[in-house]
Amino acid sequence: MASETEGVAVVRRDTDRSAIEPFDVIVVGGGPAGASAAFTAARAGLRVALVDKAAFPREKLCGGGLTDRCRGLFEAVYGEPWPADIVGASATFTFAMAGAPLSRMEGYSRLGMTMRRAFDAHMVDLAVAAGATPVLSDAAAAIDFSDRLVTLKSGRRLGYGHLIGADGVNSVVARTLFGRAFDPARIGFGLEVEVPKGDLPVWDEAIEIDFGAAIWGYGWVFPKAASLTIGVGGVHSLNPDMRERLGAYLAQKGLDPACYQVKGQFLPFGDPRPAPGRGRVLLAGDAAGFVDPITGEGIGYAIESGAAAARAVAEAITAGAPDTAFARYRRAATPIFRAIGQARGWRLLIFPARMKPLFARAFRRAGALRRGYLDIMAGTREYDDLWGLMAAELATVPGRLARRLGGRAARP
Ligand SMILES: Cc1cc2nc3c(=O)[nH]c(=O)nc-3n(C[C@H](O)[C@H](O)[C@H](O)COP(=O)(O)OP(=O)(O)OC[C@H]3O[C@@H](n4cnc5c(N)ncnc54)[C@H](O)[C@@H]3O)c2cc1C
Structure with a gap:
């Protein structure tokens, strides 16, 4: 018997428990958040089910940009580097504002x-090798928090002690907990195409970031082994014309938008849930809203939060206090909240229309600001450190521009 809440079936308590497969932890979603959670929980000796509606390998719309910060987090969780044959790298960056070059940095x-x-x-392979039970090609269709039961689309029923919702931006777990997966007024949205390298023969392996390609967002070119991932993304409600923006961005590069398959997906662009879970249910990655509000980076936070959620569960069980898992996780996630909160402040200096010309000028002139941006991506600097950099830079900017920047860029 089931009732509907916001499109999610809620199973009632009159279930036959004999057919339920028991697990200590069910992880819903096998993206970076779910895979790192399943790996960490399995390594801690817990019985883990890793549930995903897809079979792997599967596609996921994403720029696929991995910061050095993300690399460090991956190595901290797995104790080994990611395989060189699946991750390339580029050390050349070009920055632009609506097609006008701002600067180029090589080798920094x-x-x-x-x-x-x-x-x-x-990552799913690593979780399974660590002992997680893969439950793939089967979606979590209904969740009963009181009976701690996940019913899959196939009808299979899994019981849990703790549930980790790592099922992405449209999270069924978050929807069942809170009534909706995200706030439509604040959600981000990205569109991408995959362009064969031969279509842009003059491209020189540079990563491009164009701060003017979208409102409260940016455009990107990410060079891969055989293709270029080209996209635009930003706050969804401010960019109702995102498809036209992508078309213009491609046309700027001499590409015909009609030749490419455009794919789109929401991303929680700097809109973390103040409470990423409740009771014995923890949300990680996009399901918790953990995406950087300036760069759109979410993979690093997904790996970090997935592992933190699993560690919180394992510690709560070891302490004989399973109900403390959420409080432990919320504490462990404090640095993520702090970093995203700081970035939300910084984006007031970058994204508002009246700030863009000033930002472009400062970015073109100020090597420290450019390096600061790249250091943030690399994870060698926190957003907090940028205030000092900015102050030092302002001291070198003469006259009117300094006064304008100083006046407008009051710390939010
Ligand atoms: C256009 C675009 C570009 C981006 N570029 C970058 C980038 O360059 N670098 C970066 O760091 N981040 C980028 N991001 C953000 C990044 O993709 C996400 O933050 C990241 O994928 C979050 O990982 P996750 O594991 O939380 O969720 P996901 O990767 O979305 O994984 C969720 C998993 O849950 C599964 N699932 C969903 N519903 C169910 C269900 N009911 N039952 C079972 N399984 C389910 C899905 O099949 C999926 O495998 C981009 C996002 C977008 C939209």
């Missing part, structure tokens, strides 16, 4: 480049 920093199809399949 690098960004890993992957195809999510291969990257995510590798």
Whole structure:
């Protein structure tokens, strides 16, 4: 028997428990958040089911840009580097504002480049090798929090002690907990195409970031082994014309938008849930809203939060206090909330229309600001450190521009 809440079936308590497969932890979603949670929980000796509606390898719309910060988090969780054959890298960055070049930096920093199809399949393999039970090609269709039961689309029923919702931006777990997966007024949205390298023969392996390609967002070119991932993304409600924006961005590069298959997906662009879970249910990755509000980076936070959720569960069980898992997780996630909160402040200096010309000028002139941006991506600097950099830079900017920047860029 089932009732509907916001499109999600809620199973009532009159269930036959004999057919339920028991697990200590069910992880819903096998993306970076779910795979790292399943790996960490299995390593801690827990019985883990890793549930995904897809079979792996599967596609996931994403730029596939992996920061050095993300690399460090991956190595901290797995104790080994990611395979070189699935992650390339580029150390050349070009920055632009609506097609006008701002600057180019070579050799200062690098960004890993992957195809999510291969990257995510590798992470799922690691979780399964660690002992997680894969439950693939079967979606979580209904969740009963009081009976701690997940019913799959196939009708299979799994029981849990703790549930980790890592099922992405449209999370069924978050919807069942809170009534909706995300706030439509604040959600981000991205569109991408995969362009064969031969279509842009003059491209020189540079990563491009164009701050003017979308409102409260940006455009990107990420070079991969055989293709270029080209996209635009930003706050959804401010960019109702995102498809036209992508078309214009492609046309700027001499590409005909009609030649490419355009794919789109929401991303929680800097809109974390203040409570990423409740009771014995923890949300990780996009399901918790953990995406950087300036760069759109979500893979690193997904790996970090998935592992943190699993550690919180394992610690709560070991302490004989299973109901403390959420409080432990919320504490462990404090640095993520802090970083996203700081970035939300910084984006007031970058994204508002009246700030863009000033930002473009400062970014063109100020090497420290450019390096700061890349350091954030690399994870060698926190957003907090940028205030000092900015102040030092302002001291070198003469006259009117300094006064304008100083006046407008009051710390939010
Ligand atoms: C256009 C675009 C570009 C991006 N570019 C970058 C980038 O370059 N670098 C970066 O770091 N981040 C980027 N991001 C963000 C990044 O893709 C996400 O933050 C990241 O994938 C989050 O990982 P996750 O594991 O939380 O969710 P996901 O990767 O979305 O994984 C969720 C998993 O849950 C499964 N699932 C969903 N519903 C169910 C269900 N009911 N039952 C079972 N399984 C289910 C899905 O099949 C999926 O495998 C981009 C996002 C977009 C939209």
